Amino acid sequence: MIAVQAVLLVLVGVAGTLVALARDPLRQAILTGTFGVALALLFFALQAPDVALSQLVVGAVALPAMVLLALAEVRSHENRKDDE
Amino acid sequence: MSRTARLVVFAVGAAGLAAMLAWSFAGLPDFGVYTGRYGRIIAQITEPDRGVTNAVTFTAFDVRAVDTMIEEFIVFAAAIAAVALLRHQRGEPEEEEHPADMLRPKTSPALRVVGALLAGPTVVVALDLVAHGHLTPGGGFQGGVVLAATAVVVVAAGGRVRLPPDEPPLLAEIIHGAGAAGFVLLGLAGLIFSGAFLNTTFAGHGTTGALLSGGAIPLLNVATGLEVAGAIVVILAEFLEQEMLAAEEGESS
Amino acid sequence: MTVLAYGVAAWLFLVGLVGIVRSRNLIGVVICLSVVQSSTYVLLLAIGYRSGAKAPILADIKSGAPVVDPVVQALTLTDVVVEATVTAVLLALAVQAHKRFGSLDPDAMTEIRG
Helix, strand or coil, X not given: CHHHHHHHHHHHHHHHHHHHHCCXXXXXXXXXXXXXXXXXXHHXXXXXXXXXXXXXXXXXXXXXXXXXXXXXXXXXXXXXXXXX | CCHHHHHXXXXXXXXXXXXXXXHHHCCCCCCECCCCCHHHHHHHHHHHHHCCCEHHHHHHHXXXXXXXXXXXXXXXXXXHHHHHHHHHHHHCHHHHHCCCCEECCCCCHHHHHHHHHHHHHHHHXXXXXXXCCCXXXXXXXXXXXXXXXXXXXXXXXXXXXXXXXXXXXXXXXXXXXXXXXXXXXXXXXXXXXXCCCCCHHHHCCCCXXXXXXXXXXXXXXXXXXXXXXXXXXXXXXXXXXXXXXXXXXXXXX | CHHHHHHHHHHHHHXXXXXXXXXXXXXXXXXXXXHHHHHHHHHHHHHHCECCCECCECCCCCCCCCECCHHHHHHHXXXXXXXXXXXXXXXXXXXHHHHHHCCCCHHHCCCCCC
C-alpha cells in the first residue's frame, strides 16, 4: 500500500511538472487531463473515494473540455482576423 | 519591468517561499499519524446520529452544511460570471446571416454512435451517485459533474446546440437555479421545523442503509447535484456558442 | 514517506507558480493555477491520512475501526468542483482579453485602456 502511494505521489509530481513547463497551450490541455487522472488515482490510494470521483470527472472531462473550447474560440478569432 | 527582471525577482521570492514551506511542513505530524479529534468524533456519530453511512457526505451536508452552501453559491456565481462575460457578445453584427437557430457540427457516424451509446449509462450512473450519496461514495457534487459530463459527451459526439439569444432560457439554466434555490429552501425548512438552519433531522430518520434515510441529506444531495450540473452545462454552453459562432462566421466569410 | 507526501505538495505549488510566471499564454496561466490548487488537495488529504485506516464509508466496517479523516475529504471534495467553475470564469476572462488586445501574451497587455 505504501509503495502504491509513493509511486503515485511521484507520478503526480512528474505530471504537474510537465504541465507547468509545457510550452504550447494545446499540449498543456492534454497533459492536464493526464494530471487529473493521476491525481484521482492518488486520491483513491489515500482512501478518499468521494474526492477521487469528483476529481476524476472534473480533471479528465470538464476542465480539458473548457480549456479546449477556449483555445478553439481564440483560434477561430485569429483566423477570422487574418481573413479580414 | 522586463521579463528577465521579473523572473529574477520571482526566483528570489520562490526561494524564500520554499524555505518557509519546508520549515512549516516540518511542524506537521508525520504522514499517517492522525492527531485530530474532529474526525474521530464524526466517525463515531455518523451512524447512530443520522443513519447515514458515508461520513464524508454527512460532514459536507450536515455538520458543515453552511460551508457547502457557500461553496455552492460560488459555483452559482461563477456560472453567472461566465455567462455575463461571454453572452453580450452575441449582439455582434453577423446575426442576420445565421440560417437556422440550430448549429450542427460535422462529426463522423462512428463518433455519434459511441456518443449515443455512452449517454444513457452515464446519466444512470450520475443519478445513482446522487441518490446513494449518503450510503456509498458519491453525493451531490460527484453526481452533478457526471451529469454535466454527459452533456459534454453528447455535444462532443455531434449533438445539436440551440442558441437562445433572446429566446427562453436554456433548460440547464432553469435546473441550475432550481438546485440553488432548493438548497436554501431545504435549509429554511430545517429552520422552520427543527429550529436550526440546515438542520436535517426534520425529514425523519429511516433505517440505516436504506435509500430513504438520513433526514434531509438525500434531498440536499439532489439539490446540489442539480445545481452543479446546471452550472457546468451553462458554462459549457456559453463557451460552445461562442466557439460555434466564431467558427460559423469564419466559414461564411 | 512524510517528506515525499508533503514534498510533492510543496513541489506542485512551486512548480505551478513557476509555470504562471514563465507562461506566454493566458490560458497557460490558468492551467498552471489549477496545478497550484491541486497541491492544496494533496496536502489536505496527506494531513488527514491515517496509516492502516480505511475509507470513511462506514457501511462494511465494524464500528470503532479506524477511518481516514472525513472532514478534510469533505473540504477537498467541494473544492474540486469549485475550482472547475472558477477556472471557467478565468478562461472566459482570457477569451475576452484576447478579443480586446488581439493576443494572449501577458507581456503584450501592459496598457490599461479606458
